[in-house]
Amino acid sequence: MAEKKITSYPKEKINILFLENISDVAVKFFNAAGYATVKKINGALSEEELIAAVKNVHLLGIRSKTQITKKVLDAAEKLQAIGCFCIGTNQVDLKEATNKGVAVFNAPYSNTRSVAELVIGASIMLIRRIVDKNRAAHEGIWNKDASGSYELRGKTLGIIGYGNIGSQLSVLAEGLGMKVIFYDVETKLPLGNAEDRKTLKELVSHADIVTLHVPELASTKNLINKGNLKYFKKGGILINYARGEVVDLDALAKSLKEGHLGGAAIDVFPWEPEKNGDKFTTPLQGLSNVLLTPHIGGSTQEAQQNIGEDVSNKLFNYLEKGATYGSHTVPALSLPPQEGTHRILHIHNNVPGVLSEINTQLSKHKINILGQYLKTNEAIGYVVLDVDKGLSKNAVELLRKVKATIKVRVLY
Structure with missing residues (x-):
């Protein structure tokens, strides 16, 4: 509320x-x-x-x-x-x-919990080859067979990107009896018994299931490609619930068709339709043991x-x-309201002398500053001013004319 x-x-x-x-x-x-x-x-x-x-x-x-x-x-x-x-x-x-x-x-x-739970669910579906059995049953084919169907317990989950989702997934996976290894470009504190790996190649070559949880950056585009898919364990599973650009889908489709990878779950794609009901295509459609979902990882x-x-x-x-x-x-400031004051917000380019000019302008109009807070980043500065009730519209207009001003706003 x-x-x-x-x-x-x-x-x-x-x-x-x-x-x-x-x-x-x-x-x-x-x-x-x-x-x-x-x-x-x-x-x-x-x-x-x-x-x-x-x-x-x-x-x-x-x-x-x-x-x-x-x-x-x-x-x-x-x-x-x-x-x-x-x-x-x-x-x-x-x-x-x-x-x-x-x-x-x-x-x-x-939505980290929603994504983490769905990764676990997809892992079970794929390692049991439920996708294929479900398709066969819908087609009227009875295929009760344990061949190629495994438990998660005792398998190794490789997490690429050990952030908010990856670390929560790590805990859930250990609760199911999995061994967890992870790779991240930054040093991260492992949770539980998870172990970090120094290279992507080291992680994918030891994991039964590899799951991606990385941002979309120039450095992550086609992070999984034909060059490193060959290092995956034969029969391994790839899950991407991160960003559509981080997997080369053509290379993934080739690996699946050739039988090197045993399955995949993909929820995000390089191109996605604008609205429900629009036509959607991907090179992964129709492939065995592939679970495709329409970007619903966090949709609960x-x-x-x-x-x-x-x-x-x-x-x-x-x-x-x-x-x-x-x-x-805008630089992070979090302030409680002050009684008996006016609050003014001033956003400006981060150049020397702005705060001094603000104070000079208010002083000229005999406006007393009761509280002042400044924070900057490499581009802009953000000043929150709490002043006494002597504020005039003329003074606000003068603040708008302070050099390098981007925005001025009076809250109360």
Whole structure:
């Protein structure tokens, strides 16, 4: 539930747009907080449609399909924050959002359990060859056979990317009696009895099941390719519930057809349809013991509710308090409201002298500063000012004219 109103700006003038069928939890959250102008659209919008839609939007909520480009940000003159109601933020031009002082939030932890559970489920389905047996049964063929069907217990799970999902999966897998090894480009503390491996080749050559949990970066594109697929154990299984670009699907299909790999589960693809019902193709279709799902790794009711609550809270706290904890663009500050003050937010390019000029301008107008907080990143600086009740509209206009200013906003 949203907190008690502390702002002085007219909430009915704040426009909020949610795309891609974001959970109704988010809509109800802002309605309960007094924001009446909340619009929800079920699908994603094209760049051209977005440019038209965001002109007067203050808060924008998206999931993974909506692409927030420089052109979209240029058109969004009133935009204060973007909420990515998902794990990643790669669909947003973060550099441009930073330059424009638009806070970008996401939910990096809210659906980790959903993904981890589905990896375990897929592992069982594949190692038991349930995919093939299910297909045969649907075709009227009785195929009761233990050949090529194994237990997870005693097998080795190789986790590539030992972050929020990978580490939680590690614990679940050990609970099933699996041995866990992992590979990460950063040093990570193992949980339970998990062991790290120094190279990708070392991991894939010792794992019965390899599962990917890495971000989409230039360094992870085609991370699994024809060059390293040959190092997988014969009959091994590959699971990708991370990002569509990290596996070369043509090379994977070839390995499966040749019988080197024994199965695969793929939930994310280099190209995905815009909406439900659209035609979808992949070189993995029709292959034996391959489980294909339409990017639903984190799509559970529990995960969507958690994501809706998490991102809504972050957007709300920024809009009403200026708190930027969890932002990928504006430096992180989290501050309680102060009684008997005005709060001003000032975002500026990170150059010397800005804070001094802000203080000079307020001093000229005999405005007493009761609290001041500054944090910077390599591109921008973020100042939260709590000043006494002597604030004038003229002083706010002067702050807008401070050199290198990107945005100025009065909360209350």
